[in-house]
Amino acid sequence: MQEVRTAGEVRQKRVTIVDVAQHAGVSTASASKVLRNAYGVSESMRERVQASMDALGYRPHRPARGMRGRTFTIGMMVSDIDNPFFSLIADGISSVLRQRDYELLISPGGYEAASQNAVVDALIDHQMDGLILVAPVVGGDDLDRIAREIPLVIVGRHSHSEVLDSVSGDDERGSELVVDHLVGLGHGRIGFVTNHQDRVEPDRPESARLAGFLKAMASRGLADDAVVIDSRWSLEGGRNAVAMVDSLETPLTAVFAGADVTALGIMSELWEQRRAVPATYSLVGYDNSRISSIGPIGLTTVDQSGFEMGETAGRLLLERIEGRVDASHVLLRPQLVARTTTAPPER
Amino acid sequence: MQEVRTAGEVRQKRVTIVDVAQHAGVSTASASKVLRNAYGVSESMRERVQASMDALGYRPHRPARGMRGRTFTIGMMVSDIDNPFFSLIADGISSVLRQRDYELLISPGGYEAASQNAVVDALIDHQMDGLILVAPVVGGDDLDRIAREIPLVIVGRHSHSEVLDSVSGDDERGSELVVDHLVGLGHGRIGFVTNHQDRVEPDRPESARLAGFLKAMASRGLADDAVVIDSRWSLEGGRNAVAMVDSLETPLTAVFAGADVTALGIMSELWEQRRAVPATYSLVGYDNSRISSIGPIGLTTVDQSGFEMGETAGRLLLERIEGRVDASHVLLRPQLVARTTTAPPER
């Protein structure tokens, strides 16, 4: 029997820049310059070195690069990778980075500030060239502190910080679109399901969507018909919201769930109780996640163009890395996607 | 106005092991040993150094560690992060790594062998200590080659390789469970939607599930009633499968979609045609993704216990890194989850 061992086997050594330099008959410094597209190399030098790199199949060792210069790696923190919206953002980022030979590495940070901070530290320890944090729950001061250590872009959270960039949807506007849609259908008494915050941070999407909802209702003379249901933006939170809505003295004709996942929880709970949507009440989500378009779901929701957000975030981060110092905060226009969970009220 | 500049500002230098050693009044070698929990350090030394590390808030620089030894980082490649099943696997892996101070970094590799290979190379270039590839489309030879470079575990794909470990669900058994369920309900003529492979690789889940389906049908005397529908495991593939099923001469009473996402595509298409499930035909998926449990969907499917897969993969990889040389291939038992998309045939 042939022995095929891994640990015992002598793994062939990596091709290093020294090998390339020797093969091309030049100094490592010159090879390095070619690798980095740096100034001060003749055309012939560039060609020779490039040929050697190709011939030897040279791939730069990232940790070694990181010791002195850049790693050409960008870190992305998300709470949980299982979020279709994050996936779109990641695709958008990748599409920008790819053209510039940067690489994207993703790390799930959970839903607690403590665990997210730990993940951010770890990404910094990897000597990444920049970080993109998606909907971080970390406090604003912490974000500024991080931004002073490393180029930083946050996605999905409004910001006015001077030291970092941000890309987010115009959540206030998004809520307004929803209210317009529902009022247009004839609804008056509308509920909004919140994502409970122990310590309210005004720059978080949940705050902006709630504010937008209240403002839009008020400006249409429906301030007294705006009902806030304090729950959580999760499947479970949606399920629980159903009972809360039922316990209201005056019933609702429409519920704006604040997020698709919450709307799905509500749908699921209602379905189990054999109550139909939109017959029971109209239902609106937020995010336009892929599930929402599936036939039997057909959730009316708000699209945030995640891919474009990712592209923008990637572009901003590269600009930061190249040295831009003034902050840039981009707000993207949301769009309402009307499907089958909204209809005129029954009465 | 106060100037708050990032790039211009002098960023404070990192705390290095030299700082720790100085603070504790010992050599860097000793500090390093404490950091690595290496042998040959007195209790008092350990305490002093540890105290200094805590006092200075020392965090080891991963690239530097990677230059000589381990980075304590594991890379995970997935085709696309937007897959609830992958999320479960990642959680499982993380739960194991966390106890051992390893970190998990995830990289989306797309659906092509070429792009996946590029991502794997990039992870190797980062000097990661080991890799976990989820359902790679890369050829078996390539996997062996990779495994000779770096400790490797593949998830969701059967393997008999001597140089790498694998964890997967028993897909043949899973298909058998589905056939049993459907036949138990009274179905005879059953369709199976495949994920088309240009070059059939027998160790891929799509091959195993198809084989299991055909075998189970045959062993129940239904070989002639087993219909194979060649499509793709995607939302679109599911949608297209509907027309293919409709064009069959003898109609089906049940469709085993091979994967949840395919089943969702079928559901969606049928729904748009105002045809009900399971009235049109019973429908079964595979994966038990989170969506499948949502009320209005209620998809009958097969659970693969992704979290456990992740745990196992993490454990196997750490063992490899510690030096295990004989391959380990784990097969996990799948379970049928019956919901509302399956029922006895109408006739």
Place this chain on the structure above:
DNA sequence: TTGAAAGCGCTAACAG
């Protein structure tokens, strides 16, 4: 334009 040499933060071999 090119090359020699120092050094990034850490580990490992070896000496004391």
Place this chain on the structure above:
DNA sequence: CTGTTAGCGCTTTCAA
């Protein structure tokens, strides 16, 4: 048990 020192692969002065 502890310290000295070389060196990982690369970038970056600085000199030629």
